[in-house]
Amino acid sequence: MTARSISRFWEWGRKIICVGRNYADHAKELKNAIPTEPVLFLKPPSAYVREGSSILVPLYSSNLHHEVELGVVIGKGGTAIPQSTAMEHVAGYALCLDMTARDVQDECKSKGLPWTRAKAFNTSCPISEFIPKERIPDPGNVKLWLKVNDQLRQNGCTSQMIFSIPYLISYISEFITLEEGDLILTGTPKGVSAVQQHDELQAGIEDIVTMSFRVDRQQQ
Ligand SMILES: O=C([O-])CC(=O)C(=O)O
Numbered sequence: 001m002t003a004r005s006i007s008r009f010w011e012w013g014r015k016i017i018c019v020g021r022n023y024a025d026h027a028k029e030l031k032n033a034i035p036t037e038p039v040l041f042l043k044p045p046s047a048y049v050r051e052g053s054s055i056l057v058p059l060y061s062s063n064l065h066h067e068v069e070l071g072v073v074i075g076k077g078g079t080a081i082p083q084s085t086a087m088e089h090v091a092g093y094a095l096c097l098d099m100t101a102r103d104v105q106d107e108c109k110s111k112g113l114p115w116t117r118a119k120a121f122n123t124s125c126p127i128s129e130f131i132p133k134e135r136i137p138d139p140g141n142v143k144l145w146l147k148v149n150d151q152l153r154q155n156g157c158t159s160q161m162i163f164s165i166p167y168l169i170s171y172i173s174e175f176i177t178l179e180e181g182d183l184i185l186t187g188t189p190k191g192v193s194a195v196q197q198h199d200e201l202q203a204g205i206e207d208i209v210t211m212s213f214r215v216d217r218q219q220q
């Protein structure tokens with residue numbers, strides 16, 4: 001048996017912790033207030049989908065949105081991690097999509113209910129290959145982009161994040177112990193939009209990584 005490697009963190013079954021409304025321009029486009037504290041939600045590891053498999057539109061949604069995000073892969077666990085040493089806990093990164101059933105999320109929001117059905121369904125977390133930490137020396141200043149059928153929809157920079165990566169690691173670990181193999185999705189910049197069956201999504205982090213996914217409908 002080969003040793004377990006962080007470069008296949010998605011096989012470890014660890015937590016996926018997502019930050020919402022971390023870019024003012026995206027909070028505004030959905031008419032949400034700019035948060036004064038991070039907005040957090042979770043996806044289960046069953047949400048992962050890798051290139052070569054399709055993103056599935058859940059049967060109960062007719063408005064599935066893409067959200068391109070920088071993912072932070074935890075290499076060293078910890079509780080109540082100070083901001084000053086937070087980056088020592090990072091093993092690397094992954095480009096991620098936070099696929100969101102926006103119609104379901106809107107309904108949950110109006111009823112004051114959790115977003116689980118809108119955010120945590122199977123294939124709601126497409127990811128790239130693992131990107132070792134050294135390949136992104138300044139994760140607080142990299143450009144993220146996403147195209148749907150070759151049309152640019154999202155084009156943002158992690159410098160626009162409201163809460164920085166060290167701040168998020170420290171904030172989250174105050175009340176959720178971080179473990180090796182956990183993934184933190186750091187929020188999406190503006191430009192989210194609906195995808196349809198047969199669409200081709202392509203996303204990238206500068207010239208560091210690109211990934212492509214096809215959209216299909218979940219079968220009855
Ligand atoms: O659904 C939302 O708008 C919140 C979110 O995930 C994000 O801002 O990345």
Ligand SMILES: [Mg+2]
Pocket residue numbers: 018019020067069098187188
């Ligand atoms: Mg998101």
